[in-house]
Amino acid sequence: MxxxxxxxxxxxxxxxxxxxxxxxxxxxxxxxxxxxxxxxxxxxxxxxxxxxxxxxxxxxxxxxNSEDTAYGVQPEEGAIEILYEDPYMLVINKPSHQLVHPTGQTRKGTLANYLAYDLQQRNIVATVRPVHRLDRETSGCIIFAKDSRSQFILEQQLKERTLKRIYWALVKGIVSPAVGTIDAPIGAHSTLPNRRAIHPQGEQAITHYRTIHNYVDTSLLELTLDTGRTHQIRIHLAHLGYPIIGDGMYGIRSSYMKRQALHASAITFLRLKDQQEITIEAPLPKDFADGIEFCKANQSL
Structure with missing residues (x-):
């Protein structure tokens, strides 16, 4: 067809x-x-x-659309949760501790492998095309395009900010001011190749935040991005002095969060068939919800 x-x-x-x-x-x-x-x-x-x-x-x-002849990755059976699908794209709820796409020595067990298998079982041949990325430990909404034109259009929406990503984060400290914007360029780390850092000659990076709730020594934030630099939210919040709970690289390790408390809670985009704006939400995973309950109980780190 x-x-x-x-x-x-x-x-x-x-x-x-x-x-x-x-x-x-x-x-x-x-x-x-x-x-x-x-x-x-x-x-x-x-x-x-x-x-x-x-x-x-x-x-x-x-x-x-040009017809794809391969998936681009090895199909592999595994559980995926599709939040939205139409002829042009999918929104998937990515679990934490999973890579989006094969990289380096990791060729299997990624979200892309599992999606390729799901498409294969439905007799759909489509190259797996993530429109953006989430870190391994970050959970929540991620978009995959089903063809090259859809990928192009969605990437244009991302550049023009009609495709909007909303995140939740638990951070150390009571954030002040409660609402604000972090505008700090991000570049390569001077000594650690796997990290990024605030750098005056780096690429522009802008993050907006607002406080949803304050606990004893922790804040629950909602964040949106104007740019999509690697590790942007994690670096910006650490730079502001409010590192993400459970983030061992830029933040602070935690007794109750075994990964960075960062969740892509929703994504808004213009539906390709009619340009109608729709929003897809990803429910909080259990570990994140449990972390909030821990904070509500007025317990500190």
Whole structure:
């Protein structure tokens, strides 16, 4: 069955020649457009169309997706929790202590391996494409695209901040001020290759936070990102003086959290088929919920 990506022409692009819209706005190459034309893979309002036709506000453009022939990783049986799925993407609830994708010496047991197996069992051949990353110990929402065009569009949403990631974190201390923004560049660590650090010549990194609740010596925060640097939230909170509970690399080890208390609680994006904004939430895992209950009991580290 052929798969298409659907676009709705917005006001600011009305009047463009279709070929220009495909090249400049949707970033299709000339060679790709030629191939799609031969395949009758460009439909405007449900019909094949000449590339020199001008598009109008509200026009529906459907473009044929290239068919994948491999998963990109070795399919491996394992449990995954799909929070949302449509023809273009999935949102999965990643458990803590699991890599998103094979890396280094780790080739199996990752979320990507398990997703490939799940797709294989449903006779869906789609290269596994994570749109963003979560650290091994971080739990919660992560998006996978089912085809290259969907990946491109979602990555554009990420750059334009219409794709928004919301995190919860338990941190040491009572955060003051209760609401704020951390704007501190992040670069390579001077001596430790696996770490990052605040560095004046680093890449811009911006994190927004607000306090959900204060406990005796701990705060529960909600965080959103303008940028997505490696270990950004962990580094920024440690830099602010409120390290994440259980984060042995940048934070503070804990008797009641055996991993960093960081959870990707929700993700908001524009649904590809109609640009409707939707939000998907991932429930708190048991260890994080137990950590909050520990704090509520007015116990300290």
């Amino acid at each position: 052929k798969s298409f990506t659907t676009y709705k022409v917005p006001q600011e692009h009305a009047g463009l020649v279709l070929e220009t819209y495909l090249k400049q706005i949707l970033q299709y190459s000339g060679r790709k457009i030629q191939k799609l034309t031969r395949q009758k893979g460009i439909l405007l309002n449900g019909k094949p169309v000449f590339l020199q036709k001008k598009v109008k506000l509200g026009d529906t453009l459907r473009v044929l």
